[in-house]
Amino acid sequence: MNPPDSPLPDRYPLAIIGAGALGLRFAARLAEVMPVAVIARDDVRAARLRAGVTVGDHLYKPDVFPADAPPPADWVIVLVKAGDTADAAAIAARMDAQGVLSLQNGLTGKVLRAHCATGRVDQGITTEGAYRDGDHVWPSGAGETLVPAGFEPVAAMLARAGLRARVEPDIGAARLAKLLVNVAINPLAAVHRVNNGALLAPPLRAELDHLVREAWPVLRAEGLALDEPAALARVHAVAAATAANRASMLQDVLASRRTEIDAITGALVQMAARHGMAVPTHDALYRAVKALEPGNRLLSESRPCTGT
Ligand SMILES: NC(=O)c1ccc[n+]([C@@H]2O[C@H](COP(=O)([O-])OP(=O)(O)OC[C@H]3O[C@@H](n4cnc5c(N)ncnc54)[C@H](OP(=O)(O)O)[C@@H]3O)[C@@H](O)[C@H]2O)c1
Structure with a gap:
């Protein structure tokens, strides 16, 4: 969405914490239709990603930030592994977000809420798939993402990027x-x-x-x-x-x-x-x-x- 070398937004509509298989899979799709920030573990990983990462057949150059300097964002999706949830929550807490949504496996909502007392904090589920092969991210089957009530804007942004997503009342x-x-x-x-x-x-x-x-x-x-x-x-x-x-x-x-x-x-x-x-x-x-x-x-x- 951002033309090369254009200034980065002061505030992002959406950010993803976790520049791994699924985080980059989502981010690459979203970046085709809107600005999306990706939060990587540290400066070294951020610099590598900034040079570009291949997601499927496309070279994707994310707007990437290290964990110690995350940008403000309206909505945040957490896609680190479950054991890193508390760290991701601490990052999200600094992003002035309206809502923070985990799409991780396992039950991580309580840990997320305990370390991130900002806006709405909840957990959805996704059956989207992706895996990493070296520096290459491969999508592994299109699935569906279900989000809790209150996260309608997140479902709408995912849908705008062509991903199946909806609010699940239960x-x-x-x-x-x-x-x-x-x-x-x-x-x-x-x-x-x-x-x-x-x-x-x-x-x-x-x-x-x-x-x-x-x-x-x-x-x-x-x-x-x-x-x-x-x-x-x-x-x-x-x-x-x-x-x-x-x-x-x-x-x-x-x-x-x-x-x-x-x-x-x-x-x-x-x-x-x-x-x-x-x-x-x-x-x-x-x-x-x-x-x-x-x-x-x-x-x-x-x-x-x-x-x-
Ligand atoms: N992959 C799938 O198909 C799939 C499907 C459904 C659900 N899920 C769930 O989605 C979550 C993510 O899975 P994944 O496969 O994408 O895992 P992954 O490839 O290991 O990605 C996780 C990423 O989070 C990063 N990270 C860890 N701590 C961080 C921190 N404090 N700040 C910023 N980044 C941090 C890791 O950085 P490093 O690379 O530096 O360690 C890694 O790049 C898991 O809960 C998984 O179960 C995955």
């Missing part, structure tokens, strides 16, 4: 349905180091279904709007549609990065405790994934985050 139930999919597929694929499709076949299919059946009563008690057969069908459909994909948690394990297990399975374990319900298989998977993280931190040393 965003809480939608988040729980996404969490259901994540607690079933992500840790199981990560621990067994298989693509999602392998979870639908023996011997892992029984484990997958058991995880859904164990999680379902807890999520239902929190407001999930699916009965048990529908919950199983939802998880099977996502595993089938992403059969050839490596789950993000598996990618993190293979790259020896911290995973999002705290905000995913950790959140479920905490919900279960609140309701006095047992989720022993999820608890065991939580510990197994933690044991695979760098530094090999176990549950006794690192409790699940309080994000709900």
Whole structure:
């Protein structure tokens, strides 16, 4: 949208914190129709991105800012990994925004709100996909973005950029349905180091279904709007549609990065405790994934985050 070398706006209609796969995927599309600011971790990363990053088939030169100098923006989307949410919230708090919206996986809204007391702060969901291959960002399938009531301008900006987006009146139930999919597929694929499709076949299919059946009563008690057969069908459909994909948690394990297990399975374990319900298989998977993280931190040393 900004012609090359034109001055940067004093204030952006939209900013994205997190210049990773999904953040750059969204930003590159949005930048075709409006100014959008991208907030990178530091000066070094910002300078690299300013020179241009290939997103799909296009070279994209973002209006990029380091985390210690974010510009004012009307609306902010948070797309860092769940473990970096508190840092992203602190950045968002300095941007004088009307609203801050997480589109992360896992439940991060509580952490975001705890560290960012500005305007509206809430969490939507997205099934857009993207992955990084070196410095190249590849979109991996067009999905849909659901935002909570109050974030209508964000949905409108995404739609203007040609992305499917809408306000979901029952965003809480939608988040729980996404969490259901994540607690079933992500840790199981990560621990067994298989693509999602392998979870639908023996011997892992029984484990997958058991995880859904164990999680379902807890999520239902929190407001999930699916009965048990529908919950199983939802998880099977996502595993089938992403059969050839490596789950993000598996990618993190293979790259020896911290995973999002705290905000995913950790959140479920905490919900279960609140309701006095047992989720022993999820608890065991939580510990197994933690044991695979760098530094090999176990549950006794690192409790699940309080994000709900
Ligand atoms: N990728 C997908 O297809 C997809 C789909 C749905 C949901 N999601 C969710 O979206 C979120 C982002 O995923 P992703 O795949 O885009 O992850 P990613 O590629 O790892 O990108 C995250 C980015 O955030 C940056 N970051 C971390 N801390 C920061 C800070 N304090 N300030 C500024 N930037 C910071 C990281 O910087 P460095 O590069 O310097 O570490 C990285 O570039 C996750 O919650 C994920 O589960 C992803």
